[in-house]
Amino acid sequence: xxxxxxxxxxxxxxxxxxxxxxxxxxxxxxxxxxxxxxxxxxxxxxxxxxxxxxxxxxxxxxxxxxxxxxxxxxxxxxxxxxxxxxxxxxxxxxxxxxxxxxxxxxxxxxxxxxxxxxxxxxxxxxxxxxxxxxxxxxxxxxxxxxxxxxxxxxxxxxxxxxxxxxxxxxxxxxxxxxxxxxxxxxxxxxxxxxxxxxxxxxxxxxxxxxxxxxxxxxxxxxxxxxxxxxxxxxxxxxxxxxxxxxxxxxxxxxxxxxxxxxxxxxxxxxxxxxxxxxxxxxxxxxxxxxxxxxxxxxxxxxxxxxxxxxxxxxxxxxxxxxxxxxxxxxxxxxxxxxxxxxxxxxxxxxxxxxxxxxxxxxxxxxxxxxxxxxxxxxxxxxxxxxxxxxxxxxxxxxxxxx
Amino acid sequence: xxxxxxxxxxxxxxxxxxxxxxxxxxxxxxxxxxxxxxxxxxxxxxxxxxxxxxxxxxxxxxxxxxxxxxxxxxxxxxxxxxxxxxxxxxxxxxxxxxxxxxxxxxxxxxxxxxxxxxxxxxxxxxxxxxxxxxxxxxxxxxxxxxxxxxxxxxxxxxxxxxxxxxxxxxxxxxxxxxxxxxxxxxxxxxxxxxxxxxxxxxxxxxxxxxxxxxxxxxxxxxxxxxxxxxxxxxxxxxxxxxxxxxxxxxxxxxxxxxxxxxxxxxxxxxxxxxxxxxxxxxxxxxxxxxxxxxxxxxxxxxxxxxxxxxxxxxxxxxxxxxxxxxxxxxxxxxxxxxxxxxxxxxxxxxxxxxxxxxxxxxxxxxxxxxxxxxxxxxxxxxxxxxxxxxxxxxxxxxxxxx
Numbered sequence: 180x181x182x183x184x185x186x187x188x189x190x191x192x193x194x195x196x197x198x199x200x201x202x203x204x205x206x207x208x209x210x211x212x213x214x215x216x217x218x219x220x221x222x223x224x225x226x227x228x229x230x231x232x233x234x235x236x237x238x239x240x241x242x243x244x245x246x247x248x249x250x251x252x253x254x255x256x257x258x259x260x261x262x263x264x265x266x267x268x269x270x271x272x273x274x275x276x277x278x279x280x281x282x283x284x285x286x287x288x289x290x291x292x293x294x295x296x297x298x299x300x301x302x303x304x305x306x307x308x309x310x311x312x313x314x315x316x317x318x319x320x321x322x323x324x325x326x327x328x329x330x331x332x333x334x335x336x337x338x339x340x341x342x343x344x345x346x347x348x349x350x351x352x353x354x355x356x357x358x359x360x361x362x363x364x365x366x367x368x369x370x371x372x373x374x375x376x377x378x379x380x381x382x383x384x385x386x387x388x389x390x391x392x393x394x395x396x397x398x399x400x401x402x403x404x405x406x407x408x409x410x411x412x413x414x415x416x417x418x419x420x421x422x423x424x425x426x427x428x429x430x431x432x433x434x435x436x437x438x439x440x441x442x443x444x445x446x447x448x449x450x451x452x453x454x455x456x457x458x459x460x461x462x463x464x465x466x467x468x469x470x471x472x473x474x475x476x477x478x479x480x481x482x483x484x485x486x487x488x489x490x491x492x493x494x495x496x497x498x499x500x501x502x503x504x505x506x507x508x509x510x511x512x513x514x515x516x517x518x519x520x521x522x523x524x525x526x527x528x529x530x531x532x533x534x535x536x537x538x539x540x541x542x543x544x545x546x547x548x549x550x551x552x553x554x555x556x557x558x559x560x561x562x563x564x565x566x567x568x569x570x571x572x573x574x575x576x577x578x579x580x581x
Numbered sequence: 582x583x584x585x586x587x588x589x590x591x592x593x594x595x596x597x598x599x600x601x602x603x604x605x606x607x608x609x610x611x612x613x614x615x616x617x618x619x620x621x622x623x624x625x626x627x628x629x630x631x632x633x634x635x636x637x638x639x640x641x642x643x644x645x646x647x648x649x650x651x652x653x654x655x656x657x658x659x660x661x662x663x664x665x666x667x668x669x670x671x672x673x674x675x676x677x678x679x680x681x682x683x684x685x686x687x688x689x690x691x692x693x694x695x696x697x698x699x700x701x702x703x704x705x706x707x708x709x710x711x712x713x714x715x716x717x718x719x720x721x722x723x724x725x726x727x728x729x730x731x732x733x734x735x736x737x738x739x740x741x742x743x744x745x746x747x748x749x750x751x752x753x754x755x756x757x758x759x760x761x762x763x764x765x766x767x768x769x770x771x772x773x774x775x776x777x778x779x780x781x782x783x784x785x786x787x788x789x790x791x792x793x794x795x796x797x798x799x800x801x802x803x804x805x806x807x808x809x810x811x812x813x814x815x816x817x818x819x820x821x822x823x824x825x826x827x828x829x830x831x832x833x834x835x836x837x838x839x840x841x842x843x844x845x846x847x848x849x850x851x852x853x854x855x856x857x858x859x860x861x862x863x864x865x866x867x868x869x870x871x872x873x874x875x876x877x878x879x880x881x882x883x884x885x886x887x888x889x890x891x892x893x894x895x896x897x898x899x900x901x902x903x904x905x906x907x908x909x910x911x912x913x914x915x916x917x918x919x920x921x922x923x924x925x926x927x928x929x930x931x932x933x934x935x936x937x938x939x940x941x942x943x944x945x946x947x948x949x950x951x952x953x954x955x956x957x958x959x960x961x962x963x964x965x966x967x968x969x970x971x972x973x974x975x976x977x978x979x980x981x982x983x
Contacts, residue, residue, distance in 0.1 A: 187626055188934045189914040206632070207609050212918070213932025213944065215632045224589055230608070230617045232632050466927050466949075480919055484927035488890055512591040516614070517882055525868050525886035530615025532590045542615065547868075 183253035183276075190214050191478050194248045196239050197258030198225035200531040200540065201454045201470075204462070205258070206231045208470035218258075219248045226531040227258070242266045249275040256432055256477045257453050260288045261334070278380070278431035278477035279452045286428050287452040290361045291332040297447055300427055302420060304447045305439070306364040316350035316362055323364035329353050330361045341397060366446060368439040372406050373457035374421035377472040377482055378430050385472060385482040386418045387465055392437070392457050398538075399456045401559060402494040404464055404487070407551050409440075417445050424450070433458070433473040456496070456540075461485075463527050463545050464492030489547035493558040497542040500566035503535035509568040519544075519561055522574055526561045541566075585655035585678075592616050593880050596650045598641045599660030600627030602933040602942065603856045603872075606864070607660070608633050610872035620660075621650045628933040629660070644668045651677040658834055658879045659855050662690045663736070680782070680833035680879035681854045688830050689854040692763045693734040699849055702829055704822060706849045707841070708766040718752035718764055725766035731755050732763040743799065768848060770841040774808055775859035776823035777837050779874040779884055786827060787874060787884040788820045789867055794839070794859050800940075801858045803961060804896040806866055806889070809953050811842075819847050826852070835860070835875040858898065858942075863887075865929050865947050866894030891949035897960040899944040902968035905937035911970040921946075921963055924976055928963045943968070 185192050190213045195202045198220025206216040206227060219235050220228040228234045237244030239262050249255050254276040267281035279287075286293045294307045308319045310329070320327050329350060331340035343365070344350050354360060371394060376386045388405035406414070421436040424447075435455035437448040458469035467475075467483030475482050502509060510518065512535070519528060523546070530542035542565065546558040560571035587594050592615045597604045600622025608618040608629060621637050622630040630636045639646030641664050651657050656678040669683035681689075688695045696709045710721045712731070722729050731752060733742035745767070746752050756762060773796060778788045790807035808816070823838040826849075837857035839850040860871035869877075869885030877884050904911060912920065914937070921930060925948070932944035944967065948960040962973035 184915060187631065187936075188932075189937075190918070190932070190934070191915065203612060207612050210605060210609050210632045211929070211931050213914075213930075213934050215934070228634075229589065230612045230634050232630070232634055232636070234634070466929075475922065481923040481926065483922065486927065512615075513586060513593065516592070520877065520885065521883040524883065525888065527613070527868075528615075529613050530590075530592070532592070532615050532617070534589075535591075 183251070185214075188213055191253035192217055192233075192251065193474055193477060194252035194255045195219070195227075195258050196245070196248065196255065196262055198222075198227040198231075198234070199258050200226045200529075200533070200542075202227035202258040203230055203531060204459075204468075204529065205454060205470045205473060208468060208474055211471065212474060214474070217248065217252055219244060224534070226533050229532045240266075242269055245270055246273065249273075254278050254477050256473070257284070259453070260284065260451070264288065280429065280431065283428045283430045284452055287450045289332050290330055290449060291359075293447075293450060294361060296428065297424075300423070302424065302447060303445060305366050308362045309359060310350070310354070310362045311359050313347045313351040313354065316344070316354075317347045319362045320347070323362075326365060328363045328365055330363065331357050332359065332361055339397075366439045366441060368441050368446075370406075370440050371448070372409070372417060372438040372440050372445060373402070373455070374417040374436045374438060375455065375458045375461075375469060376418070376421040376425050376430075376434050376436070377432065377469070377476040378422075378425040378434065379476045379482060380431050380479045382426070383482050384422050384425060385467075385485050386421060387458065387461060387469075387485045388487060389414045389417045389438075390457055390460070398496075398498065398540075400496055400498070401555070402457050402460050403551065403555065404460045404492040404494075413440075413444065420445065420447070432477045433469050456543075459529070459543050460492040460494040460545050462529070464488055464494075464547060490549050491551050491554045492545060492547050493551070493555045494543055494545045495558040495562035496540055497530075497544065497562045497565045499535050499537045499539040499541050500563075502566060502568045503537050503539070503541065507568070515565050515568060519565055522564075523557060523561045526557060585653070587616070590615055593655035594619055594635075594653065595876055595879060596654035596657045597621070597629075597660050598647070598650065598657065598664055600624075600629040600633075600636070601660050602628045602931075602935070602944075604629035604660040605632055605933060606861075606870075606931065607856060607872045607875060610870060610876055613873065614876060616876070619650065619654055621646060626936070628935050631934045642668075644671055647672055648675065651675075656680050656879050658875070659686070661855070662686065662853070666690065682831065682833065685830045685832045686854055689852045691734050692732055692851060693761075695849075695852060696763060698830065699826075702825070704826065704849060705846060707768050710764045711761060712752070712756070712764045713761050715749045715753040715756065718746070718756075719749045721764045722749070725764075728767060730765040730767055732765065733759050734761065734763055741799075768841045768843060770843050770848075772808075772842050773850070774811070774819060774840040774842050774847060775804070775837050775857070776819040776840060777835065777857065777860050777863075777871060778820070778823040778827050778832075779835050779871070779878040780824075780827040780832050781878045781884060782833050782881045784828070785884050786824050787869075787887050788823060789860065789863060789871075789887045790889060791816045791819045791840075792859055792862070800898070800900060800942075802898055802900070803957070804859050804862050805953065805957065806862045806894040806896075815842075815846065822847065822849070834879045835871050858945075861931070861945050862894040862896040862947055864931070866890055866896075866949055892951050893953050893956045894947060894949050895953070895957045895960040896945055896947045897964035898942055899932075899946065899964045899967045901937050901939045901941040901943050902965075904968060904970045905939050905941065905943065909970070917967055917970060921967060924966075925959060925963045928959060 194217040217233040391406035393401040548554040596619040619635040793808035795803040950956040
């Protein structure tokens, strides 16, 4: 048996750092390919830890734990971007394959590194500057206007680490708390888009249709695939931009390029080099899901077809809402799942098995169809019912309720 | 937390007896529903044991092992029909839910019990008799003609336990070896069909389109969905037959009714009360797969939409062939998977992770599309390449090979 293949099956072992829902859904894809995802989880109750056979408990910041994870695996990949770059270099130095590699991944870890790289590549992005002092921010604001946006270069996600500031005083407090920041001009945007591409070490790329992401409070709430009314030329330009970035940065695996659509075109917001919330719709909505494609890409398998399976797919996140609050007195989760299935027999549920807390991403639903408004109404009503126990009047429960 | 729900997730725990590929694919469906399938496997290397978090090693004929499996589970169900009926009654007596229950399941376990039940229900089936002696067989042959078919009432599958006999002497030898047998008249059939239905304890039923199953050497090789050129009236009659049987027998979960299509209509061959090879196409080809539907049904969740996702779906089994033989010198499995993906980027692979042996069901592939001939050629060529390493000339490998 060649190194890195499972002696029981003759097939590869992909090891994923992180035990969240992305690892959970990647395991589902791995099962079809004859594999079993190996997962480094922080606790056995993590989303992927509950459903995978090959779980190591450990810390993604601990090099010894990472070495345990990599031992005997074909390739190491990620469910999040929080592994220290030097650890990834150490894994590579020890002969392990890491995908994406640390020199690519850093662009998804550090927003300042990304901004510099995009500037060098002359790719479209918001006006930006590294700021170390209130005076730096003052200068940036004088040129680009107020309010402006300050971001922590590392560690932010789902709106965390992003601050809209109105004057140098606010900026000074943030600099005191966080150190060096990234300043960005506020973008007058039409909406947010995401362009997803997979790239293999061989250099093969596969792109899905560009989607619209609908954010609420800085968190993805819905994804509309394909992005409605997006001019074909702009869709193609966004896809080409994503492919250029994947190639230039040497990405291996999935890349999501989060974009601001403006009156003039698109600007790059940030990158994720892993399966991404904006691609969950691909499980049912595309011939090859982002999870299967990520496995194929990091293993240097040929990539799968990205054709859509229906004209329209809408994914709606279930964020912990009223029903996740400690004082919730409505139907418990299992009962809400019953109602969901009774009322939306063609909405597909993905529940992550995590503890319910307000604001937490607990699951998602996907609906497919021909008419965007109808599909979107169905998906969002189903998600809202799961999250809040609130029934959209358009889908009022009737006598057929069980 | 109500009894039978997982305290970590607030959702049910389905326990499945058997760790084969049906359990493996049911686990994939369970993950989406927020669950983790609990599996009773005979060895840790079984197909489902490789990928599930909650595996008990044990023997499905051992009541103590079955009690361990059932403890704390919401419901016990099956990946095969080999659990002794008295053990299932014992589980029920101890307060466990078993789905399908023993009084239903026995019709999938014992072909004589099934024949009697169908006769009582006046459902169409081949001429049959219980035979205990060569004289019984002689009498049956005199009325129904030779050759005739003898079957062991229990334990047969994939063509095992089925014998075509030409005279009373052959019959006598089989009766000596096996005891009481089922005699059936040979059916002058057009082809074999399968009608699948799911039924919940509440009594809700859901049916998929009737499919054609193509057998080779008594083993399912291909499934064509929907069955091509099946008159609508006959398709509806087959679906109604399946629903009647599910209701009459009190089936809970998936029921596959294997049918012979004759010049006059359909005759019932046998039943399976679990996900079935004839329904693997539903993973990609229907809005709700048989595996998700089985979970929904045994949990008394409302059932999902069975609408097809494409006009045509073809599933082709990968049976251990030349490439599974000990002297195989061609590309190993992982390399064949590479080639498969390169040449059929829209064929979906399901590999079961089992040891490769000639004749064994190792995996399957599914193709979707609009034109039966094209879809079928694609699926069967891909399956044949995996099994035998033989490239169909219509899909000759070219320069793009990687």
